[in-house]
Amino acid sequence: MTLTEFYAGLAGLEQFELRSADENLVDVVFEAKDAAAWQARLESLLGPPLKPAGQSPDSRVKKIAKSLGGIRNEQTLFSQTCGELFLIAVFWPWQNGRCTTCKAFYINAVG
16 A cells, blocks of 8 residues: 555545645644544554554564654554555644644564
């Protein structure tokens, strides 16, 4: 799946702000009230989260998230293997609780 195809798969979801939607990065902000719909859509596109919000990351998630600068307990990480790459999608909840940023990008596969 390309990032363009990934973004097309988000069609119909409410977006607060679109920051980027190209072959290098999808960066979209959605409001907290829409979180369940976004969670369900990403699960339909990428499968269940590798690291759900509220859970501590295991060693595999920590290894994957190292290229992100780590991952916090409140963040959600989705991943799908695409050949030699991982398609990663991460939910970054805002501190004010109003919105969440969803970023999707590719990283090199981690063993």
